[in-house]
Amino acid sequence: MCEYDALPEIGHGCGHDLIGVISAGAAAALKTVLNGQGTIVVYGTPDEEVSCTKVQFLDEGVFDELDVALMLHPYKHTCTQISSMGIYPIQFEFFGKKCHANEAGPQCINALDAAVMSYVSINQIKQYLDANIHGIVKNGGVLPNIIPDYACLQYFIRCDAQWKTELAVQRVTRCVQGVADSMGVQMKATNFSAANTTFLNNGPLEDVLKANLDRLGEPVTVDPRDRISTDAANVSFRIPTLHGMIGIKGCEQMDLHTKEFADATVSPAGQNATRTGILALAGTAYDIWESASVLNRIRQAFCLGLEEERKKEEKYGFHKFSAE
Template identity: 40%
Template structure:
């Protein structure tokens, strides 16, 4: 059909411009919540491409670009990530995610006046640990979105996978200083932290499958001959659902309470980063992605990974509207994620091919959904069933 040819033409016409954005982000990486220059770069690009743009949207480095057809129709959101990693830069490929998101949305914009609907390109910063999507989901950004779409660079082509819910908790312990020669006059916050660490480790035997507990000592004293009055631990509690992760967190809290009771110390806890929901898979959307990948001639397409691994703030979006979080290959399997080699791959010929193929795949999925009411209904019915308690 002509409309799909027009999508491809639009992507190919602008691909060098999109890759210049990807390269600029690669050369000037900014970590989460500090992506101010990147926000300006991408917002200027969206203005040039004909979108109505809002900067500092919901969060300081967030943005949204919008274009509405005169004809009514569904609202399709394409999500951009663009935070980098300390020292490594764009080792998770977020610069290419942004490029694919902008290219996808612009391709859909080029045909949407004929088919009806609204295009949103949403800049969601700080995916690595501060969850821009979580803040946006809580603010209602996705409440009236019909479908949210994004692709993540990888070493394989995949329809996506389940992820783990994550709850990040910091425990701070408070005791009393004393000289090491008169320890009976002190109360060791470090001892409370050590006992808490041991107690929480003992929980591992009693957790469900696909559960992870990651913990470190953040503070433990400053001199060997001084009983520490302050110590702290930082933990990630991960599991298949947020309900279970909260249950696990409560058990950990009891471990800490017991340790403080034994050492006559006190503690307080706080959420030190952003909690992430698990990713709710929409299988109707993954079927569409597989179809598009096959049409493009992409090989070795992996089905949905049913074993939850890792965490992403896209999980919060997936509980607000039907969502797709697929993967597209830009490097060989020998390349590690979160590496300088993966960052380099985003600006390689494989990265450029992934942008072209990914943008066409997402924009053509959007056209399918807009032009086929029954298909969109299937997607939304699955979402409704999945989110019913």
């Protein structure tokens, strides 16, 4: 899987310029070895940051033909497994009644006031939720002398478990609805992009990557504080999926989504990480293709992971959400 979208004003601060090269390079290298045996498919999956193309591909059954899906993501150090945060994108639209500011009276219903009060209320309840909740005012009116009849908030709600996400979404939505009702404003809640699940890790698949990284002399770091959000997580619930991280030397203290990391991706260290990533990913794919027993272990782990997730759904009473 290739990603290649950049961030506004930052550039490739998440290293997607290298993801595309690593995936395409690994496929090209593997093709020379397989000599027409087996099938390699390289998918371009742009705009992971916003529209989440992989989720759209899943809806269309694009990945159903695969045994495994593979990718490596640039990072501050190399790791085969990383914790993930699911993302629920939610938009709250407020509909009031417009009027001139000089003539504001009981007939006016200020949609922006409802949005502002909702924003403040959400900030108050965040402390009681095991969730990462951040939002913006997407639309707050046109001119100061016009009472807005429309306003819009957009939020990302991130959690490390699906049941926590559903709980947070319910609490936040009830909070906003209460504000809207108290101010006489109509409120509409929708998804403004696709939701991402948490990632279903696959131990045997990660072990194959680890073996290839070891052969290349690439040190692997295990740090439970490392967490990402990605639409590849949705793919991991359809087929066994690898989302390893390849470190760029000198970036150990850098954060993703920064100009500094974007610059590092096109530095000599970024080029070295790309070469290592291509070799590791190609080697991983070859080992899976070459050994039926390895592929069977990967499939068994995948089925076991799905069953464990099903039990959690039954225990906590949630279901996989999707964008409207």
